Amino acid sequence: MTTMVAFSLGNAGQMKGALSEPPGSGKVGGLVVVHEWHGLNEVMRAHCQQFAQAGFLALAPDLYHGKLAENDEEAAKLIGAFDFQKAVGELGHAVGYLRSHPRCNGRVAVAGFCLGGALTLAAARYVRPALEAAVPFYGLPRIAPEEFARVKTPICGHYAKVDDWANPSVAEEIQKAARSGGGEMDLYVYDAGHAFMRSTDSSKFEPKSAALAWQRTVEFLHTHIG
Template identity: 45%
Template structure:
């Protein structure tokens, strides 16, 4: 079960989110989880629980500041109106909070879905403290300065995705590879949001299971 947490942001404000702690004692690696366009809802909280069960301190910043929706039109409005530079500052604040926490081993990764996947890639270029980046089917627009990416990236995209297209993901991978930066890209025979088990219209259990297992192994490799 998650608990509410607050943490400082660089501009002097504070942000809030949900945090879950792993059961084992001692120091643990940490992961920032970034919401889909629906907001910090029960599905995202269930992913926090899964991350904690895998041994991570997991924190999801509440980028919509208390708002959630089940309506796609409203979700699109919330995503469009989101102050993305400030959202990235809140994400950076979450990373710094986890990095310095007494329960943390000091290493922090990020994982995000849909809107959160796009923000995870943007954070890779703007939050130098990150040690691992795992975006699911999201492409930031406008594109960040990918030359600033330091952390390795494991990206999951869907073959039938007209929003976060495989071609866009491959273009990012090629740009990073040309500079010797690491991005491992997996394309699944699936639709956008294939990992969301609350959406039977698009959920693909096999692809979701494989992508999650790859993600946990990757995060443990780089944060453990």
Template identity: 45%
Template structure:
């Protein structure tokens, strides 16, 4: 079960979120989990629990500051109105908070879904402390300066996605590859949000399981 937590954003102002610690003792790797456009809801809490069970300290910043919704129109409004610079400041603060956490081994990655996937790419380009990034079906707009990316990236996209298209993901991969920056890209025979098991109309159990297993292995490799 996650617990509420407060931490300073990059600019020193107050930020909040929810955190889960692994049950096993000793130092552990850490992951910042970035919400979908619905907000920090029970689905994100379930993902925090899964990361904790896999042995990670996991923190989800509350980028909507207490707001959640189940309505797509409202979710789109919340995402559109989000101050992305402020959100990245809060994500950067979460990274630093986890790096210094008493249970942390000092290595921090980021994982995000939908809007959070787009912010994961942006975080990789703006937060040099990150050791790994795992975006799910999200592309930032406008594009960040990918020349600043240092962390290895594992990206998951859906073949039938008109918002975060495989072509857009491939363009990012090619740009990074041209600079010698590794990005592993997987495209699944699935729809946008295929990993969200609270949405039966798009959930794809096989693709979700494979993407999750790949993500955990990738994070363990780069955050050890």
């Protein structure tokens, strides 16, 4: 079941998000699901539900605060006014909300798509206390790859061979830096294009790559957050 919840942003008020709880009543790992540049739409809600069915307490925060893009043109306008650094801070509050949730075992990861993938990597670098895991899908932040030599959060990255937005060669540089600093980063590059997980878009969705990425993600998350 998915419900809308509100959580504190400290002195900055509140933020809403879609929360999906897994079956049963036991404690499970928490997962912040970060939306694409279109916002918290039905695709992202569906991802939350999928993660919940896989056994995680999944929260998708509304980083656009009620705004939603119906197409790429509208999304580009929203991105033009988007405060990336502020959003990383908001993700930190979302992580804190999950850590304190009665269903959470205290271990929290972040997974994100497109814009959310970039924010996921930024959260792995800057959110404190550190995340237990991070799973970026085809997104890259404007952070020098060498900065990830400081990241000890385990990362599982999913990227596409044909992608004008998130070049997998940059992801490889991030992986190299993370490993050089003693961190852990698995990196998978698929024979697909950008947004290959977006099941509602037949021009983007690549079912074989999506299924494999999903399997790898669930296994990775169960290993690191229970």
